Amino acid sequence: MDYKVADLTLAPFGRTEISLAEHEMPGLMAMRERYAASQPLAGARIAGSLHMTVQTAVLIETLVALGAQVRWASCNIFSTQDHAAAAIVVGPTGTPEAPAGVPVFAWKGETLEEYWWCTEQILSWPDGHPNMILDDGGDATLFVHSGVEFTKAGAVPEATASDSAEYRVILATLRASGLDFVGLADSIQGVTEETTTGVHRLYEMARAQTLLFPAINVNDAVTKSKFDNRYGCRHSLIDGINRATDVLIGGKVAVVCGYGDVGKGCAESLAGQGARVVVTEIDPICALQAAMDGYQVATLDDVVATADIVITATGCKDVVTAAHMAAMKHNAIVGNIGHFDNEIDMAGLEATPGIERRPVKPQVDQWVFADGHAILVLSEGRLLNLGNATGHPSFVMSNSFTNQVLGQIELFTRPEAYPTGVHVLPKHLDEEVARLHLPALGARLTTLTDAQAAYLGVPVAGPYKAEQYRY
Numbered sequence: 078m079d080y081k082v083a084d085l086t087l088a089p090f091g092r093t094e095i096s097l098a099e100h101e102m103p104g105l106m107a108m109r110e111r112y113a114a115s116q117p118l119a120g121a122r123i124a125g126s127l128h129m130t131v132q133t134a135v136l137i138e139t140l141v142a143l144g145a146q147v148r149w150a151s152c153n154i155f156s157t158q159d160h161a162a163a164a165i166v167v168g169p170t171g172t173p174e175a176p177a178g179v180p181v182f183a184w185k186g187e188t189l190e191e192y193w194w195c196t197e198q199i200l201s202w203p204d205g206h207p208n209m210i211l212d213d214g215g216d217a218t219l220f221v222h223s224g225v226e227f228t229k230a231g232a233v234p235e236a237t238a239s240d241s242a243e244y245r246v247i248l249a250t251l252r253a254s255g256l257d258f259v260g261l262a263d264s265i266q267g268v269t270e271e272t273t274t275g276v277h278r279l280y281e282m283a284r285a286q287t288l289l290f291p292a293i294n295v296n297d298a299v300t301k302s303k304f305d306n307r308y309g310c311r312h313s314l315i316d317g318i319n320r321a322t323d324v325l326i327g328g329k330v331a332v333v334c335g336y337g338d339v340g341k342g343c344a345e346s347l348a349g350q351g352a353r354v355v356v357t358e359i360d361p362i363c364a365l366q367a368a369m370d371g372y373q374v375a376t377l378d379d380v381v382a383t384a385d386i387v388i389t390a391t392g393c394k395d396v397v398t399a400a401h402m403a404a405m406k407h408n409a410i411v412g413n414i415g416h417f418d419n420e421i422d423m424a425g426l427e428a429t430p431g432i433e434r435r436p437v438k439p440q441v442d443q444w445v446f447a448d449g450h451a452i453l454v455l456s457e458g459r460l461l462n463l464g465n466a467t468g469h470p471s472f473v474m475s476n477s478f479t480n481q482v483l484g485q486i487e488l489f490t491r492p493e494a495y496p497t498g499v500h501v502l503p504k505h506l507d508e509e510v511a512r513l514h515l516p517a518l519g520a521r522l523t524t525l526t527d528a529q530a531a532y533l534g535v536p537v538a539g540p541y542k543a544e545q546y547r548y
């Protein structure tokens with residue numbers, strides 16, 4: 078078995094944490110029970126690109142329990158939990174000397190070159206092509222699509238002056254790759270995509286008619302975005318800030334840029350610690366929601382000089398500029414919880430005349446300006462809840478990942494129902510995911526009577542809401 082992780086001797090610790098996580102992931106364990114006999118993913122060859130955490134380990138072993146073969150990489154250079162990666166390579170029955178698990182290519186603190194090499198590895202199977210992708214942020218999907226585009230064009234183009242450092246690395250990786258991208262894309266039956274930003278990319282490709290295979294938008298399952306994005310970030314944002322800085326949050330001015338699902342969870346957690354929360358928004362509806370929830374709504378320019386903590390949660394780019402950072406208070410904390418690192422202009426910060434970077438510890442840097450004042454930047458502007466802490470806890474990820482498993486089963490077993498395009502899971506499956514998680518919380522659901530169901534015009538067993546209902 079080929080693999081590349083930090084240290085296989087971490088596997089026993091990883092295995093212990095995986096067994097604790099299994100107890101907190103009733104949705105995934107129910108999938109194992111329900112589908113153990115029928116093996117709906119037998120024959121599926123899944124290339125997975127999603128943060129290699131303990132929770133993802135439970136997802137991977139669920140896919141395997143349903144019959145799939147899997148290769149895995151992380152979708153961020155800082156998000157891998159090395160003990161989880163080791164445990165997955167070793168597997169439940171293997172040893173560090175004789176690993177018998179799943180090929181993983183992921184470690185905490187990859188360079189960009191290593192990151193894209195790992196992405197290539199999950200697509201390079203020793204015996205033919207993968208036939209499914211499980212993606213988070215769309216990098217594996219982007220790699221395949223770019224490979225096909227450049228193969229058809231005859232060559233990988235030279236980078237231009239305006240290309241980002243990361244895009245240069247992608248081009249170099251594609252140029253050096255021996256993959257048969259056209260054959261690879263033809264073999265892919267579909268992709269299930271985890272996050273808002275990746276889904277955004279998929280819809281753009283579908284609109285441009287460049288999407289090469291069907292996609293399921295897992296993010297917009299209600300039991301994903303209204304739970305993971307919101308309650309997950311409510312938990313893991315302050316976890317990241319605390320582990321990185323241990324600064325008291327109460328009483329501080331905390332700015333949250335973006336009041337979508339992630340921003341709502343972030344604002345709530347900061348307010349819960351007693352911070353005075355300010356929200357920035359471009360969308361008047363979300364801005365009004367923030368105001369109604371009791372937060373000051375302002376522009377970043379209005380409040381940058383008084384902010385103690387600035388968090389980006391927009392999925393947009395250039396939200397915090399180098400000029401903003403230069404105008405901040407001494408030791409103001411700057412972090413991003415959106416998927417990509419372009420929300421904070423790190424390149425602009427680095428290029429500021431006289432600036433000096435002083436590493437405090439891994440994933441925490443003090444940047445000192447020429448006038449002597451400094452700011453603290455978390456995870457180099459990459460998502461801080463996975464870079465500085467351990468991401469979302471198991472219970473909320475069980476919701477997200479049960480949707481992933483159902484999405485993989487749908488695309489793999491019912492290809493005729495999902496033509497090339499972007500699809501969401503049917504609502505009855507969304508409700509089923511929620512249903513699977515209620516008993517663990519001691520929640521008891523009320524059952525409609527036949528008369529009530531007829532009155533509402535819904536089946537007793539659901540689905541209960543129309544597609545346009547917003548929760």
Ligand code: NAI
Nearest residue numbers: 272273274335337338339358359360391392393414415416
């Ligand atoms: P969303 O679309 O619900 O919310 C983003 C909000 O930002 C929108 O309301 C939008 O109007 C606002 N916005 C856009 N540009 C802005 C700007 N320049 N200034 C101020 N506000 C702006 O998206 P969601 O689901 O909240 O996700 C946000 C990001 O977080 C995405 O990149 C997503 O992939 C990522 N994400 C990260 C997670 C993590 O664990 N770190 C978990 C889930 C999502």
